[in-house]
Structures are given as structure tokens and as C-alpha cells.
Amino acid sequence: MYEQWPLAKKQSTLRLRARILQELRNFFIARGYLEIETPCLIPAPAPEFHIDTMICHDWFLHPSPELCMKRLLAAGYDKIFQICRCFRQHERGVRHLPEFTMLEWYRRDADYRDLMEECEDLILHLAAALDQDGAICYQGQVIHLQKPWERITVHAAFEKYASLSVEEALAGDRFDEVLTARIEPNLGKEAPTFLYDYPLDLGSLARVKKEDASVVERFELYMAGMELANAFTELTDGEEQRRRFVKEEDKRRWAGKPSYPVPEPFLESLQGLEGAAGIALGLDRLIMIFADALHIDDVVAFPPETL
């Protein structure tokens, strides 16, 4: 017998999802952002060692709209946002869908610190609109939203929560393992947390920090131990970006992963860009927080297995 219940019981969550989408648009439009749309199907994604794209004919379903969005930024569109579907091969779990919804926004003349503040304002706006003023209760845990939120460097987080240093973790290829097992569960517990300043090799599209050439200006936003967003002060040096792409592409080739063409129009467009910052936020996960949902499947109508 065909079961209506699994879909029918999601109605209140899907209504909440629609409200959040509406409120996100209200927030960005009120701040002078232009909503744009870029193609899902692209000939050359940014090569990243740990992100596997889905191949569609000879092109790729984008794992993020970042390259097209930065081209618009470079062409003079100074504040843009997009809500779109992104695709990542083999990513499936309690917090992962191979097709998921991303919110990305980009600003000229800004850096990652400006985006931290904008994240605070965005989530405070949503909480107020959803009558969850000041605090959100997620899985029995109260997360207070008063500004400013916790800011901790990757270096300090390893020192505080892990038994080894960032350098030791990187040398032993244990960075992600330690991050997910020891550090992430402690982040964003009482208030949202910005984890920032990542080691040089972990941010192939981010600018090197002026005061400390060993890190890039990148942050991740966490709530309730869950990674919600990744942001950069964007790298705008086309030659440096090309070198980093070649490096990632080499790593991909060594691991036997499919190789990507070089995204030439993107690299050329960077000439038109100086200071800029951009951020990608996993919308399904943000909705999980507001819907108090433990599983990402609870906040979308159709997880792939139900199709």
C-alpha cells in the first residue's frame, strides 16, 4: 500500500521552510542585495580535492555556484545572493544530501569579518521573524543569539579541545578526523561559534591573512555542533588562484579522480576584482536548526531514497 503519512507529516516543517526562504529574501533585498541565478550545469568546477562533482554528459552539476557568482561580482555587481541546488557525489548521511540547497552571498569591498557580522544579523532576523527572539532551542539545548557570537581561531580550538596541535594533525593527515570528533561537537553550543583562520592549504579560494601568512581568511559558522556555513575573504589574485587550482588538480589526479578543465573565464575575470568576501550556507541545515530536526531528511519533502 502506498504510504501518504511520511510525506503528509512533514507539512508543518515544509511550511516553516517556505517561511524561512521568504524571510531570507526579505533580509537580503532590504540590504540592497540582488537575487541572481547562475547555471547548475557548468563545464569546469573549481578543483577541490575533497569535493566530488556529478558528471552530466561532458559537463558537471555545480557543487557550488561560487565561480559564476564571483564573475558577476568582478563585473561590478556589488552585492548579490543566490538560493540554489548544489550537487556533491557520494555525500549522504544524517546531515548530508547529494542534492541540497545552498544560500550563497557575495559582497565587494568587504572581508570575512564583515560576513561574520552579517551572519549574526541574518540569523537574528530569522529568529525574530519566527518568534524565536534571542534564543533557539535545538534538541534540548538552548543557543543564545545575543551579539557578538563566539569567535575562535582554528589554532586556539585545537589547543582548547584536542590533544594535538593543528600542525601535528596536518602532518598526520588527521585534521578532519580530529576536527569532527573532538572540536566540532563543542562549537556553537551556548551561542553560535565562528571558527576562523584556517591553515594555508585549507582554503583554495581564500586570501592569505596579511598579519599571518600561515593562515587564510576563512571561517565556518557552527550551531549546536553542526557546520552551517563556510566563508572567505576572496582570493582575487588571478595568478595565485591559478597556481592553487593546479595544485588541487594535481592532488585529484594522483588520487585517480576525474580531472577538470581549467575555468579560464573565471580566472580572467579576477582582474576586475579587489576586495571581496563570499559565503556559502547550507540551507537545509539552517532549517534543521529552526525546525529542531535531527535528520536532514526531515526538512526536505523528498530524500533521494523515497523517489
Next chain:
Amino acid sequence: MYAASDLRKNLRIKMDNEPYIITEFNFVKPGKGQALYRCKLKNMISGAQFERTFRSVDVFEPADLQEKKMQYLYEQDDKYCFMDNESYEQILLTADQVGDVRNYLIENIEAEVLLFEDRPLGVTIANFMDLVVTKADPWARGDSVSGNTKPVTVETGYVLQVPPFIEEGEKIRVDTRTGEYLTRVKD
């Protein structure tokens, strides 16, 4: 061979020449980081459990497990004797290997014995078994409040909750996966 992306709950793999079953599975991946496959594994011989995190480069051998149709014969000294339907060979399983299934074992029933390189690991039987009630308190008439249950003992010695109208000597159907009463059976 399995790749890490094939890992899932209940998959059975071979490591260091022993069979393991994945009892819990979690996919973890920082957005820009590597995919990690956090598993809880149980050794299917010793029952020992532990956690292990695998990476996308890891590969696994499937555990070469066989299921053989056998007949249950008898129990003696906490050992359970089964006979291979084809070779008529008899093997003994321990109480641990038989597990909850012993609650439903009556002589001569069909069973599937799970083997790893000829070593027995466990046994499964039909999802539903009809068992005779050997001990039950009489039904206090008037006690008809729906939802009321009482304990009874069936022929295997297993005690379970049933509706109050079930009486000694009757046959009931039990779900062997949950151990719960399903319905009264008329012969």
C-alpha cells in the same frame, strides 16, 4: 571488494580473517574536508564491539558467509543441535549463538544456520511461529478492558504478554523478530 562509500548498517565485512557486522554507521564530512565513515563494528564470532573511522581510500573484503538450511533437533546442556538437511551432519550451537531464537525452538523445525568458513555464527527461523500455551492464569471474566494483558508460558518455556482471553492449551502465533504475541491460532 567494497569501497568506503558502500559501507552501511548491517553490511558484513572481513577484517584480519574474521567476520564483522556494521551495527552503527554515520557519514561525516566537513564541507571542504575529507569524507569519514564512522562505524560501530561487531565481531560476529566473539561478539566484541568497537568503533572505527574509515576513509574514502579504504577498501573492504566481504565476509564470506553461508546460510544453510538445517533442522533443529534437540537441546542438551545448553547446547543446541541442528542437522544439515543435505549432508545429515549435525552441529552444536551455543546459547549465545542461538540468542533469542531459543525462545521459539521446537523440535524438527526448519532453521537457517549462518556459517563463516564452516563455523556456526547464528541462526534464524521463520518470522512467525505457532506455539502452545502451557501455563496461563484463568481469564477473570469481566476483565475486558481493552489493552489489558497477562503473562503466559509457551511450550518452549518462553514467557510473553498476551490478551487476557488466551487460555492454557491454546495455540498462539508469535513474531520471532520482536518476541510479541500476534494472534490466536485455531487448528
